[in-house]
Amino acid sequence: MISNYTAIEGQSFRYWILLGILGGFFLLGFGAFVYMEVYGHGVSNMNNQVVWGAPHVFAISLLVMASGALNLASMATVFAAKHYKQFRRFSAFLAIVLLAGGLTVLLLDLGRPDRLLLTMIHMNFRSMFTWNVFLYTGFIVLCFLYLWSMFEHEKYVKIAGSAAFAGRLILTTGTGSIFGVIHAREVFHSAITAPTFIAVSLTSGTSICLLLLVATFRYTGRDMDMRLIHGMRNMLTFFTLLVFYLFVVEKFTKYYSPAFYEVEGWILAGPYSGLYWGGVILLGLFAPLAILFNPRMSNKISGIMTAAFLSILGEFAFVAHVLIAGQAYPLQLFPGHEVSSLFLDGQSAVYSPSFVELLLGLGGVALAGILYLLGIRFFRLLPKKAVAPEDWHPWNP
């Protein structure tokens, strides 16, 4: 069923151009970091109310997507969907490179990145951030073990793949819990925040796998059985429905409690409602679902790719909404009262990303892209030809 794995030649003009463009963005991102490092975070649009801005949106989106990118490998190893076995290497490698891109942005946005070593020598184990340091590095270790077993020792694949699968669930729980455990912020604080992050990781991870697999196979002249794409489309459909379900449960729970009326009203009609309705709900949820449930569009590559792309935009919008709206909603010093001060108490924060922040975030995306391009060039990550068993037919809408 599975043909031999091969690295791509990587000698084409298109390959070098793509590498050059991504390299350019990476250098711009690095330049943005140096600029912010020299002049301080004042060159960004972050402030004392929105202290985590666009770089965090990029970083966390990449980290969440990294966790989801492993899903394709898990389908083969943990859930025995054997026809996806041929994408396991690609999937595990992609998880590592996305994680590397996201972590780089996160680290370079620190106020004092020169003190990074301190995070390793003075640890506070009550902090969710400290746990995340272990979760991120642990996930990378597990992905490397998984890859190693795939390359060298197939007999360890199930255990390594299962550990990586558990690792990705814990990782995304940790990422979602950075927000969900914060009691002081009404928009963040929820037991359902972490599961929602897991569901969003499944949609965005599947989407990035779809986009990269189709593009890589097309531009390297490899064959892919369309049924494999349809299978991934079905995963994306059900993962998107899972996100929809969790969104509904969250709103249902919040609207059952009068204490949340004010903040929920602010989310749905306040200054960031455009991001919520337009980005999260329309682009990230309804538009992909409309495409995925349309028999004509969902059977075409272009339709599936559009839905996948929209899901990724939706993921970024979701993370942006959680982060920015979560911070912009004024802290309730005296619930039920109006407050004001020179420190902008009681006011919704105004935030839009600066050019520097966007460049830093895009630098992380470019780094992940560069590592992916180098990975498929130097490692045998993808099959020459991706085929599915004759008797396997994924469900069609």
Place this chain on the structure above:
Amino acid sequence: MTMDRRTVLGMGGAAAVGVLLAPGVQLIAAPPNETAAANAHRWAMLVDITKCNPACTACIDACRKENNIPLFGDPARDIHWIRKVEVQDKERQRPPFTLPVLCNHCEYPPCVHVCPTSASFVRKDGIVLVDEHRCIGCRYCMIACPYKARSLVYFPTKPPKDGNPQVPIRAKGVVEKCTFCVHRVDDGQPPACVETCQQSGHAAMMFGDLNDPQSEISQRVKTLRTETIRPDLGLKPHVHYQGL
């Protein structure tokens, strides 16, 4: 050309394992976080808001001078250790009132809880401080603080000409906040804001040791109806308000 995948994967895995294990090894070697403060004291502040004049900014001005706090001219990025907040109930049943808001030096401070490097810590006498040499500027403490008591230093700063040499000049990229004027407290003096409030004639602010049953603050907190901001969060703040 393809690299020897066994070597590359092995090196990558070993590096990742190293990154994972190194912190644990270092953790064993790290010294405990010790301070010279005694747990015999529990410093706290009491603000009588019925005496706080809405037009008075003496506490803010004194704090800025005492702690070399610059003004950048950007309200969203200026550093505020203490600020005056105007409060009005939405039904307009009570007249509006003002009160100074600062770090509440909580008994269970969420900022300390979330700080990954333990740069935020509580002294034995209850004063919550930031070790600015250990702060990495991740800003998680700012997210976790319900009092908006912390500020990131967004711009490079210079020592003021007539600055207070007892207070170190802040570095860009770290988070800072009210220290209860710890340098003064350790010298047996009240924080600058409290001293100035007393001198201004309003005498709305009081500072003292809650563990000393004879102290005025201890007596007043016991006998008068005092409240804290957001007691529902369970943080046990140590800035008390009278007349709230």
